[in-house]
Amino acid sequence: MNRHRVFRLALIVWLATGATAASALAQQDLRIFGYFQNTFQYERPEDATKSTSFLLQHLNMLFQKELSKTWSTYINIEFTNSFSASQSWGTASVQEAWALYRYDNRFSLKLGLQIPTFNNLNEIKNRTPLLPYIIRPVVYESSLEEVISLEQYVPNRAFVQAYGFLPFRRTKFDYAVYLGNSPNINSDPAEGQTGVDTTDTFLGGARFGIRHGELKAGISTTYDKSNFLHQIAEAVGGGNQAGREIARFRLGADLSYRWRDFFGEFEFIKVIYDDRGADVDLDLSFHYFMLGYDFSDRFLVYLGYQETREEAFFRFMQPGIVGSVLEANERLKLEIPYAGFAYRISDRLTAKVQGAQVGTKYTNTEGSYTPDNYYYAIALSAWF
Amino acid sequence: MRARSAPGFLAFLLLAGLALAGSSRAQVAVIANKQVNEDSIDRSRLLDFYTGDIRRWNGGTPVVAFDLKEKGETRDTFFAFVGKSSSRMRTIWLKRMLAGEGDPPEALDSEEIMLKKVAETPGAIGFVSSDRVNDSVKVLVTIDKED
Numbered sequence: 001m002n003r004h005r006v007f008r009l010a011l012i013v014w015l016a017t018g019a020t021a022a023s024a025l026a027q028q029d030l031r032i033f034g035y036f037q038n039t040f041q042y043e044r045p046e047d048a049t050k051s052t053s054f055l056l057q058h059l060n061m062l063f064q065k066e067l068s069k070t071w072s073t074y075i076n077i078e079f080t081n082s083f084s085a086s087q088s089w090g091t092a093s094v095q096e097a098w099a100l101y102r103y104d105n106r107f108s109l110k111l112g113l114q115i116p117t118f119n120n121l122n123e124i125k126n127r128t129p130l131l132p133y134i135i136r137p138v139v140y141e142s143s144l145e146e147v148i149s150l151e152q153y154v155p156n157r158a159f160v161q162a163y164g165f166l167p168f169r170r171t172k173f174d175y176a177v178y179l180g181n182s183p184n185i186n187s188d189p190a191e192g193q194t195g196v197d198t199t200d201t202f203l204g205g206a207r208f209g210i211r212h213g214e215l216k217a218g219i220s221t222t223y224d225k226s227n228f229l230h231q232i233a234e235a236v237g238g239g240n241q242a243g244r245e246i247a248r249f250r251l252g253a254d255l256s257y258r259w260r261d262f263f264g265e266f267e268f269i270k271v272i273y274d275d276r277g278a279d280v281d282l283d284l285s286f287h288y289f290m291l292g293y294d295f296s297d298r299f300l301v302y303l304g305y306q307e308t309r310e311e312a313f314f315r316f317m318q319p320g321i322v323g324s325v326l327e328a329n330e331r332l333k334l335e336i337p338y339a340g341f342a343y344r345i346s347d348r349l350t351a352k353v354q355g356a357q358v359g360t361k362y363t364n365t366e367g368s369y370t371p372d373n374y375y376y377a378i379a380l381s382a383w384f
Numbered sequence: 385m386r387a388r389s390a391p392g393f394l395a396f397l398l399l400a401g402l403a404l405a406g407s408s409r410a411q412v413a414v415i416a417n418k419q420v421n422e423d424s425i426d427r428s429r430l431l432d433f434y435t436g437d438i439r440r441w442n443g444g445t446p447v448v449a450f451d452l453k454e455k456g457e458t459r460d461t462f463f464a465f466v467g468k469s470s471s472r473m474r475t476i477w478l479k480r481m482l483a484g485e486g487d488p489p490e491a492l493d494s495e496e497i498m499l500k501k502v503a504e505t506p507g508a509i510g511f512v513s514s515d516r517v518n519d520s521v522k523v524l525v526t527i528d529k530e531d
Contacts, residue, residue, distance in 0.1 A: 062484065072484070076484070100485075104440060105437060105438050127483070129478060129482065130482065165437070258472075297469070347474070
């Protein structure tokens with residue numbers, strides 16, 4: 001009898017505890033939030049007609065759920081450039097869908113599609129409410145993704161990342177290491193499953209940084225192998241490069257600092273293709289700096305400069321034609337001084353104004369082309 | 385005439401001195417739930433708790449940080465002590481939230497509610513004026529408003 005009572009009591013306690021735990025988890029509801037940025041832009045190209053346009057530059061829908069004390073999940077769906085499937089405007093993409101395991105500040109593990117850690121701006125490049133910019137430093141400007149191959153400069157996707165920081169007195173040493181796909185992703189349904197890596201190589205990357213008070217600095221690197229020469233060789237009818245993969249190194253450095261009401265940030269990126277074959281030379285570099293001042297809790301101004309350089313040289317032997325060589329030699333330099341201000345209307349609304357001059361210097365074997373474009377924009381950024 | 389005004393003047397000085405002394409003693413207490421197994425905290429750890437860099441107490445209990453909704457002397461003193469303006473803290477919290485790294489501290493309507501929530505919530509930490517503290521919570525550090 002007593003044993004039965006004890007058993008029933010234990011059963012009740014067990015059921016009650018389980019129910020409480022289940023209900024505690026259920027109480028942590030799915031959170032749906034997000035942000036968007038609408039702009040009005042005026043573009044005055046030197047060699048083309050002026051244009052004005054309204055644009056929904058960004059809309060990001062975020063979903064988050066805490067699964068337990070140590071696990072959480074997060075999804076980030078992004079729409080750019082007034083996305084409309086029926087009109088073929090803009091892009092829609094799942095930027096992130098990951099599960100996070102937090103052990104402690106020294107170790108967290110993020111599993112699933114994610115934007116990897118690279119320099120200071122990469123992870124927050126699309127968080128428009130956090131940025132004073134309307135047009136971000138160009139290699140981070142995802143609304144230009146249809147025009148510029150941004151992924152050459154910064155890694156946009158990884159699938160496994162370990163990160164954390166080690167404190168020493170008031171200084172924190174950050175680390176992040178990650179793994180993802182090589183850039184050789186199939187986009188053609190005729191070739192089979194899309195979105196999958198077609199080679200057996202990986203993207204590997206890391207950032208090591210330091211934080212001390214308002215100083216943040218770090219160095220970043222990635223390594224992967226690209227078979228883009230295969231596609232170029234096919235396009236131009238060359239044959240000797242087909243199938244060859246070229247190693248690519250991205251190197252980055254970042255520094256940001258805040259002193260009283262002044263703030264500033266600087267980044268540098270160098271992309272090196274291992275061109276020991278001497279018939280390919282492809283190097284990219286990018287740097288920017290920004291200096292700003294908080295006039296008040298609500299109003300800030302900034303100015304900056306960014307520069308992008310691309311140098312590309314290819315030489316292909318045409319198969320079947322002895323001595324026939326296809327050659328490309330191109331250089332591109334973009335110099336962009338910019339300035340702007342932002343006014344925080346409320347906790348969730350910010351108005352932004354920005355102007356930039358885009359100086360282009362393009363040179364190839366036939367000559368050069370150096371137009372200047374002027375760009376002005378106002379924007380309303382909101383999060384909800 | 386002089387003899388009669390001197391005591392009045394001295395009384396005025398005494399009252400003014402007391403008033404000044406009273407204001408210099410005004411303090412903010414950083415309070416924690418009584419079950420928390422730490423008895424003191426320094427600025428950098430306090431900042432780490434409020435930025436979300438550190439999420440657990442030494443014993444492993446999750447940190448539950450509370451904030452006050454309204455701007456005021458207590459809140460300003462607290463954030464001045466940790467070395468960040470409230471607008472800077474707002475940016476840090478927004479960054480964490482949009483990155484899926486966690487929510488900002490829950491902002492409460494008043495110091496009375498703060499005191500009650502900290503007393504009731506395991507792992508809780510908050511801040512109130514020192515004169516509001518009672519024995520339902522433990523005080524980890526006391527901040528002079530001049531700090």
